[in-house]
Amino acid sequence: MSLTGALYNAFSGLTANSRAAALVSTNISNATTEGYGRRELALTPGSLGTSGGVRIAGVIRHNDPVIIADRRVSDAELAYSNSMYTHSKQLETLVGESGSAGALATRVTAFENSLLSAATDPSSSQRLENVATSATSLTQSLHKLSTEIQQSRQAADTSIGQQVESLNIALGRLDAINDAVVKASSTGSDVATLYDERAVILDSISDIVPLRVVQRDRGAIALFTTNGATLLDGSPMEIGFETVNAIGPGMSLADGDLNGLTVNGLAMNSTSSGFFAGGSLAAQFEIRDQAAPESQAELDAIARDLIERLGPGGPDATLGATDPGLFTDAGTALDPLKEVGLAGRIELNSLVAPDSGSVWRLRDGLGAAVQGEVGEGRLLQSISEALNTSSIPSSATLPSVSRSFVNHISEFSSNAAGTRVRAENEHSFLSSQNTALSELEFSKGVDTDQELQRLMQIEQHFTANAKVMSVVDELMERLMSI
Structure with missing residues (x-):
């Protein structure tokens, strides 16, 4: 993979992680909001002809229509x-x-x-x-x-x-x-x-x-x-x-x-x-x-x-x-x-x-x-x-x-x-x-513990992508100095 491709992959990952972190924050802040459905970021592989990476396909709103x-x-x-x-x-x-x-x-x-x-x-x-x-x-x-x-x-x-x-x-x-x-x-x-x-x-x-x-x-x-x-x-x-x-x-x-x-x-x-x-x-x-x-x-x-x-x-x-x-x-x-x-x-x-x-x-x-x-x-x-x-x-x-x-x-x-x-x-x-049905519906909603775990994973992914960009930057500097 070329340095440009690696840079593109890392940049798309940073963009997706930033958006995912915002959704987690929204989920946590609306955990008890009436009518709120938990959000999750939908991602797809990068388009053909690119070096990979991820693309944001949209936002998925989770709910259980039968229980509701x-x-x-x-x-x-x-x-x-x-x-x-x-x-x-x-x-x-x-x-x-x-x-x-x-x-x-x-x-x-x-x-x-x-x-x-x-x-x-x-x-x-x-x-x-x-x-x-x-x-x-x-x-x-x-x-x-x-x-x-x-x-x-x-x-x-x-x-x-x-x-x-x-x-x-x-x-x-x-x-x-x-x-x-x-x-x-x-x-x-x-x-x-x-x-x-x-x-x-x-x-x-x-x-x-x-x-x-x-x-x-x-x-x-x-x-x-x-x-x-x-x-x-x-x-x-x-x-x-x-x-x-x-x-x-x-x-x-x-x-x-x-x-x-x-x-x-x-x-x-x-x-x-x-x-x-x-x-x-x-x-x-x-x-x-x-x-x-x-x-x-x-x-x-x-x-x-x-x-x-x-x-x-x-x-x-x-x-x-x-x-x-x-x-x-x-x-x-x-x-x-x-x-x-x-x-x-x-x-x-x-x-x-x-x-x-x-x-x-x-x-x-x-x-x-x-x-x-x-x-x-x-x-x-x-x-x-x-x-x-x-x-x-x-x-x-x-x-x-x-x-x-x-x-x-x-x-x-x-x-x-x-x-x-x-x-x-x-x-x-x-x-x-x-009350039982409401509690069952609520259990399918936002779980703040899980959201915090997801936030930690997003942070790790963000750090990894940032590290890739840092390494690519160092390599490009060395190439320029030759």
Whole structure:
């Protein structure tokens, strides 16, 4: 080999080692950067007709697409589970633990106790006032639960709008990156940084919907949901959704009161079995259109059961067939066809409201013309017994099983706690699974120990090439001095 050839070989080696050292430095500094893929220099032998050496062919970005795809699906499952767990936990907190202050079951118990206390001394105006106060507290608890359930639906609707907006912005950015990748690939430019940016965007979308990424020509990608909806293929889809200003108990997607998703203007199935199922977006639809309405319907049915138990045909024989009972629908008699939202409208009959001056009607009957014997406590006792008498509820929402009003409340509280426990268990499992996949993905990323070892090897190679250049320089000086 000629001295010129040796010099060329050493110089090409120095250039490659310098670039490789820069990549190692970049790898180490970005070891914990989200979306970063480890870089490695691609080298090829020198071109024919030269004296050898190496040529930089490009930069290789390492990742494991299978692990990343599994982790992104896990991200969507975890996001869905987290939303459902948060909702169930909030509902359980609102219902309250039996025996705790402010819990729904505690309000019922307080109402029962006030009735029994008043029945032992029906002449006591204070005890009768306590009955009216505890009954009002019970209705207020039902009101609060109903209001909070509808607010959770409103929050879900708002969240859907925000997630759709984020999804559209992300798809637009991915489309721009696709264009940049194709252009860079055509000119032979380094696209690793673009791939990093794209990975971060895909990760942000994977929380919203589970993704399937398909490679296209020259480094571009197409994007689909795992259930088959196209998000990006050549151009991004426009996901549409319109929020509503206020949600009431009777509003639903099926009736057209609430909105679903559209893709390029075409309506899409927005249920848990639709094209966008599986991520946080689907969870918000389930909360808005299924989980919360089911809780509302059960609460309304419980309110109806309470009104019917203590209405006409119940313990108060002074009531006419069309008279409002002890509990009313916003002051009027119950209309069975207007059960929806009843928990938010139920009220204690104004005739016996606290501080009304006529709480004696709790003892003598709502329809009594005048006060009766002040020591008569049978009606108060009968009201208490009616709450604990088992009967089949009129509402089709509740199971057609003979139960007392107290049992209905206990069942509602137990259901809320049970739903939370199941959601928590699923969330714990999916969280562990996601952590394991994330750790596996991370293990395939930058290993700083290996990078430092590579840096030592590069330093040795650099020194060797520099030594060759030094020797060639000495030889050339000797030749020139002859």
